[in-house]
Amino acid sequence: MTDGEGAPGNDGGQFDRLPADAAEREVAGRATRAAVLDWWAERFGIPPETFDGHTFWEKGKGKIWAFAGDLPSPQEREGLGMTVLRTRQEHWKPTTTAARRWGHLATRNAIELSPGEAAAFAAGHDQELPTWDGDWGYLIATHALAGEQVPVGVGLYLHGELRSVVPKGYREELPDLGR
Numbered sequence: 001m002t003d004g005e006g007a008p009g010n011d012g013g014q015f016d017r018l019p020a021d022a023a024e025r026e027v028a029g030r031a032t033r034a035a036v037l038d039w040w041a042e043r044f045g046i047p048p049e050t051f052d053g054h055t056f057w058e059k060g061k062g063k064i065w066a067f068a069g070d071l072p073s074p075q076e077r078e079g080l081g082m083t084v085l086r087t088r089q090e091h092w093k094p095t096t097t098a099a100r101r102w103g104h105l106a107t108r109n110a111i112e113l114s115p116g117e118a119a120a121f122a123a124g125h126d127q128e129l130p131t132w133d134g135d136w137g138y139l140i141a142t143h144a145l146a147g148e149q150v151p152v153g154v155g156l157y158l159h160g161e162l163r164s165v166v167p168k169g170y171r172e173e174l175p176d177l178g179r
Helices: 033-044 096-105 115-122
Strands: 055-059 063-067 082-086 110-113 137-145 148-158 161-164
Touching: 033 096, 082 096, 096 137, 096 148, 110 115, 110 148, 115 137, 115 148, 115 161, 137 161
Parallel strands: 110 137
Antiparallel strands: 055 063, 063 082, 137 148, 148 161
């Protein structure tokens, strides 16, 4: 597929492996493996080696998937691994699936919620949380369970408010263990 000017373009009907770096990029605007690894490290402190053994793929415009293995590119399939990131927008957004899979490794931009706050967040409710003094933008929301911080999902923090962006299919009623 071409972009209308003869350059390779994005084909939403197939998975294309992300190029290793910008020098290998053929499709304008496509993220690179290096950029994805850097983003997880810079935004959440998740080390790049966490993703050793995974390949990254784009299907559609900016929907990035991680696959624990290697296949030839392109792949004409409906799904390949799991969606982990949306990149073709102003601010990259991690998926709830990725936050739940790797969020326990986050050392930055992970907001620890009380049991009541976590229950409200998991149910999809936005809430005022003016005490957060970290970065604004997408955060990994966590709560304490058995002495460890467990990821609940992704939230968007702006102007003292944590907006739950947990998809409807992932929302759940958590017991408020703090009461």
